[in-house]
Amino acid sequence: MTQAHALARAPFDRTLLLVVPAAAFMLLLFIYPFLYGLGLSFEPKEGGALGNYSHFFTTDNLWPTIWTTLRLALPATLINVGLALPIAYKMRIKTRYQRWITTILVVPITLGTVLIAEGALTYFGPKGWLSQTLQLSHIYDGPIRLTHNYWGVLISLVISGFPFAFLLILSYITGIDPVLARAAATLGADPAAQFRHIYLPLLAPGLAMCFCLAFVQAFSVFPSAVLLGSPAGPTRVISIAAYEAAFEQYDYSLASAIAMIMGFVQLLIVAAVLGLRNLFYRGPVVGGKG
Amino acid sequence: MKHDFQALRLDAVTRRFAGAGGKAFNALQELTLTIKRGEFIALLGPSGCGKSTALNCIAGLLPLSGGSIWLDATRIDTLPPEKRGFGMVFQNYALFPHMSVERNVGFGLRMRGAAGSEIARRVGRALKLVQLIGQEHKLPGQLSGGQQQRVAIARAIVIEPPLILMDEPLSNLDAKLRLETRSEIRRIHRELGRSTVYVTHDQDEALSLADRIVVMKDGVVQQIASPQEVYGEPANLAVARFMGYRNVLDMAIEAQNGDRVTLAAGNIRLIGARKQALVGERASVAIRPEEIALGEGPGGENTIAGHVDNVEYCGRDSLIDVMTPSGTRLHVRAPTHIALGESVHVHVPVERALVYADESA
Numbered sequence: 001m002t003q004a005h006a007l008a009r010a011p012f013d014r015t016l017l018l019v020v021p022a023a024a025f026m027l028l029l030f031i032y033p034f035l036y037g038l039g040l041s042f043e044p045k046e047g048g049a050l051g052n053y054s055h056f057f058t059t060d061n062l063w064p065t066i067w068t069t070l071r072l073a074l075p076a077t078l079i080n081v082g083l084a085l086p087i088a089y090k091m092r093i094k095t096r097y098q099r100w101i102t103t104i105l106v107v108p109i110t111l112g113t114v115l116i117a118e119g120a121l122t123y124f125g126p127k128g129w130l131s132q133t134l135q136l137s138h139i140y141d142g143p144i145r146l147t148h149n150y151w152g153v154l155i156s157l158v159i160s161g162f163p164f165a166f167l168l169i170l171s172y173i174t175g176i177d178p179v180l181a182r183a184a185a186t187l188g189a190d191p192a193a194q195f196r197h198i199y200l201p202l203l204a205p206g207l208a209m210c211f212c213l214a215f216v217q218a219f220s221v222f223p224s225a226v227l228l229g230s231p232a233g234p235t236r237v238i239s240i241a242a243y244e245a246a247f248e249q250y251d252y253s254l255a256s257a258i259a260m261i262m263g264f265v266q267l268l269i270v271a272a273v274l275g276l277r278n279l280f281y282r283g284p285v286v287g288g289k290g
Numbered sequence: 291m292k293h294d295f296q297a298l299r300l301d302a303v304t305r306r307f308a309g310a311g312g313k314a315f316n317a318l319q320e321l322t323l324t325i326k327r328g329e330f331i332a333l334l335g336p337s338g339c340g341k342s343t344a345l346n347c348i349a350g351l352l353p354l355s356g357g358s359i360w361l362d363a364t365r366i367d368t369l370p371p372e373k374r375g376f377g378m379v380f381q382n383y384a385l386f387p388h389m390s391v392e393r394n395v396g397f398g399l400r401m402r403g404a405a406g407s408e409i410a411r412r413v414g415r416a417l418k419l420v421q422l423i424g425q426e427h428k429l430p431g432q433l434s435g436g437q438q439q440r441v442a443i444a445r446a447i448v449i450e451p452p453l454i455l456m457d458e459p460l461s462n463l464d465a466k467l468r469l470e471t472r473s474e475i476r477r478i479h480r481e482l483g484r485s486t487v488y489v490t491h492d493q494d495e496a497l498s499l500a501d502r503i504v505v506m507k508d509g510v511v512q513q514i515a516s517p518q519e520v521y522g523e524p525a526n527l528a529v530a531r532f533m534g535y536r537n538v539l540d541m542a543i544e545a546q547n548g549d550r551v552t553l554a555a556g557n558i559r560l561i562g563a564r565k566q567a568l569v570g571e572r573a574s575v576a577i578r579p580e581e582i583a584l585g586e587g588p589g590g591e592n593t594i595a596g597h598v599d600n601v602e603y604c605g606r607d608s609l610i611d612v613m614t615p616s617g618t619r620l621h622v623r624a625p626t627h628i629a630l631g632e633s634v635h636v637h638v639p640v641e642r643a644l645v646y647a648d649e650s651a
């Protein structure tokens with residue numbers, strides 16, 4: 001109490017100085033490049049200040065990349081969050097197997113996207129284990145194409161994004177006092193109702209957060225879109241367009257503009273989801289004293 | 291779940307936990323009890339004696355390690371809580387943090403598929419009962435501890451369950467509100483004619499509310515009896531201590547005559563009433579402070595001399611410590627003003643000096 005008073009009266013809290021290195025770091029490595037890129041994007045090789053932007057939205061191999069990327073990132077995010085939620089929910093009760101299952105589910109996080117792409121190529125490829133198994137066992141005899149197209153990239157996004165979503169949701173779920181579900185049970189709520197009325201609403205803000213992080217991660221997909229997709233066609237995502245502008249046409253100004261557009265689209269989606277999040281209760285998740 | 295029963299029978303209900311060092315211990319050991327319809331049972335005992343464990347076992351929140359629970363002729367200890375349909379007031383409230391007071395209280399009714407108007411009516415009535423009108427739209431986090439506790443009570447009673455389980459529902463209320471809510475709980479119980487199991491460590495609460503009291507210690511039932519009996523005739527020394535027999539003297543047995551026992555220790559000689567079979571040469575005498583009379587003339591039977599060692603003023607009366615010449619301290623409660631150091635005689639009625647087997651035996 002007395003300490004709190006002292007803090008309230010203190011003219012300057014010197015522990016705040018600890019923020020300085022981080023702030024400088026942000027300024028140098030994030031804000032400065034961002035502002036630099038923003039400025040650069042308004043100085044096109046030809047045309048007025050908005051030349052790059054009008055070029056992007058009128059060129060047939062540029063503006064559709066937004067749509068292509070969303071078509072990959074949104075389903076991948078939905079799948080990841082949607083899969084992680086029920087599994088994490090099951091894992092909330094400590095059992096002997098919980099640690100093992102959690103470990104196995106989380107392993108892909110330690111693999112790089114390139115490594116995952118390599119593995120996926122051999123596993124899901126036309127001569128990979130999956131198609132050979134399916135064909136040998138005559139479950140499915142047609143040609144299976146899961147690489148060098150849309151599906152290859154989607155699969156890789158799910159593999160690399162799932163552990164992340166799972167861990168995040170698991171930590172949200174274990175933060176919810178299980179006594180709340182028990183209280184609901186004594187009031188007549190069966191397990192499904194307990195999930196719907198207690199866990200889901202309390203998880204909703206966390207799920208929104210998880211969705212945003214997973215989405216941003218998926219939206220900037222690059223290596224797997226090149227390695228596992230068909231970067232000239234159906235998986236020509238926006239980061240490929242930016243890459244080409246910068247390193248094949250050496251048009252850094254256009255590349256900056258594309259990066260800005262990419263950031264803006266992400267921001268739109270994140271803002272929309274976080275806006276929805278405000279509709280839910282976001283306070284502490286405990287049932288009373290103690 | 292059928293909404294009424296004649297008797298709920300607990301048969302040797304046992305619950306084990308893994309204790310320190312992985313060694314299992316019985317948090318609740320062979321609780322056998324039949325709760326009749328409309329009965330008010332209090333589970334009384336010190337902290338950690340297994341009261342909440344017993345309640346959780348009845349509610350279905352903890353699986354049993356042994357024994358069974360029967361609702362009339364149906365075995366229910368394998369049913370999940372939502373199928374038992376008992377109302378419960380949790381020790382730590384367990385209010386839903388994302389629901390308003392109104393929605394918290396209405397939750398059970400919504401789960402039972404009651405109509406909106408019906409829910410509104412019954413929630414309103416329950417909130418009035420616990421004096422929470424005007425707080426309907428607040429979230430639990432915006433309420434005081436006592437208000438939260440009352441929401442928890444309202445939430446459990448509004449579904450009018452056949453059995454309602456309350457885990458120290460008044461622990462966070464101020465003295466006045468506690469008394470009011472206590473009578474309210476008793477009244478609700480009478481009006482609804484449902485059974486109640488009420489956990490408390492407060493003997494006054496147990497005495498004033500219950501039809502029968504179950505006294506527990508370390509997971510083991512010590513006595514199941516009416517309030518009068520638990521208060522006046524504790525079954526053993528542990529119950530006596532817990533029920534406010536603050537004077538427990540370890541004495542040598544001099545003679546036994548029927549249920550009268552003559553005991554001695556130092557220069558104290560007492561005749562008491564035997565409550566337990568005695569073994570060996572020693573016994574313990576338990577006496578309530580308020581049953582010792584102060585200032586009787588010297589010489590009579592069961593009179594002890596001493597001097598006043600400490601006085602605590604308690605309003606209507608005082609708690610007086612009397613020290614005997616041989617160094618035994620007696621706690622006496624008397625409506626007298628008395629000075630420190632004064633010489634006094636105290637008198638112990640033979641009937642109210644309860645003799646139990648020696649603790650160490």
Ligand SMILES: Nc1ncnc2c1ncn2[C@@H]1O[C@H](COP(=O)(O)OP(=O)(O)OP(=O)(O)O)[C@@H](O)[C@H]1O
Pocket residue numbers: 307308309317335336337338339340341342343344381491
């Ligand atoms: N989940 C658990 N795991 C291990 N031990 C437990 C668990 N729950 C309770 N216990 C132990 O069981 C014993 C009884 O606990 P319980 O909560 O029933 O006590 P109580 O009588 O309700 O006490 P209080 O009045 O303090 O609430 C205690 O020794 C406690 O430490």
Ligand SMILES: [Mg+2]
Pocket residue numbers: 341342343381457
């Ligand atoms: Mg308890």
